[in-house]
Amino acid sequence: MTNRIHALLRKLIVEVRLLPGRALSEKEIAALLHVSKTPVREAIIRLAEEGFVTVVPQGGTYIAPIDVQRYMEACFIRFKLEEGAVVEAAKRHSLEDIARLKTSLAQQRAAAEGEQFTDFFLLDEEFHRTIFAAARLPGAWSVVNQAKGEMDRMRHLKRVFAVRRTEKVIEEHENIVAAIESGDVDRAREAVQSHLGSLESKILELSKNPKIWTYIEQINTRVIKKRVSRGSQLPA
Known part of the structure; x- marks a missing residue:
């Protein structure tokens, strides 16, 4: 199940159907897919290791900017x-x-x-x-x-x-x-x-x-502004 959820989320991110800066909720994804939160959490951890999502302590999980x-x-x-x-x-x-x-x-x-x-x-x-x-x-x-x-x-x-x-x-x-x-x-x-x-x-x-270059700059700037407004910091 973890592999299936990881593959689905990765596909949506790669195809730019989940845009950079969008928040990911373990609870909402689990409810949508009718699964427990455990495989969703494990899939998100794998996506974070691959650089597709950013997990901000006490600040949520977000689709990573285009780097x-x-x-x-x-x-x-x-x-x-x-x-x-x-x-x-x-x-x-x-x-x-x-x-x-x-x-x-x-x-x-x-x-x-x-x-x-x-x-x-x-x-x-x-x-x-x-x-x-x-x-x-x-x-x-x-x-x-x-x-x-x-x-x-x-x-x-x-x-x-x-x-x-x-x-x-x-x-x-x-x-x-x-x-x-x-x-x-x-x-x-x-x-x-x-x-x-x-x-x-x-x-x-x-x-x-x-x-394309302008789009990347605009969407990444929007991600940074969202993070700042929430009082969180971008990872180094």
């Missing part, structure tokens, strides 16, 4: 681990792995053509998970998936603000699959680097989307 530093750290972790995974996939893939990746590409095209962008996001996730499976490193994807929560929050913000590069993403995915299938390690590394970008490119990307 650009944590976003950059998540990008770094993903870049390094996925580059290694693509290299291993080029060396160790099977015909079944390539078939699964190509099926995913076809599904991504269908979702893009139908403007099913939420479905496209999920298919994108499955595509990258399949790369780690082809590398025979499925556990490494679990590490990436947990680390990239702030990255996913930013990706969903882009979706909200209609910042999309769907066609380009599919083209880059095609290049990655072709490189893995060829067994060319250098080509595979270059393909995934081109797809994921760099820390510098992510900063530049944010600067080119002032609406």
Whole structure:
């Protein structure tokens, strides 16, 4: 039950359906889900450890602000681990792995053509998970998936603000699959680097989307004001 509640709350936070600064009540969540407060408390503790919520002693529990530093750290972790995974996939893939990746590409095209962008996001996730499976490193994807929560929050913000590069993403995915299938390690590394970008490119990307940057600043400022008005302090 704790795992289910954690997964649900994490999904709502990552998809920016629970906004930064919103209070979380163990009692209300437990009543809504018809469970005891214990699994809810345990799920919130896990979310706090992941940086998604902030627990203020005697002041309540709140959805954490969007943290650009944590976003950059998540990008770094993903870049390094996925580059290694693509290299291993080029060396160790099977015909079944390539078939699964190509099926995913076809599904991504269908979702893009139908403007099913939420479905496209999920298919994108499955595509990258399949790369780690082809590398025979499925556990490494679990590490990436947990680390990239702030990255996913930013990706969903882009979706909200209609910042999309769907066609380009599919083209880059095609290049990655072709490189893995060829067994060319250098080509595979270059393909995934081109797809994921760099820390510098992510900063530049944010600067080119002032609406997102302004939204982050506004909502984080609102969180700070709420904390101050309650007489609490932000954690160091």
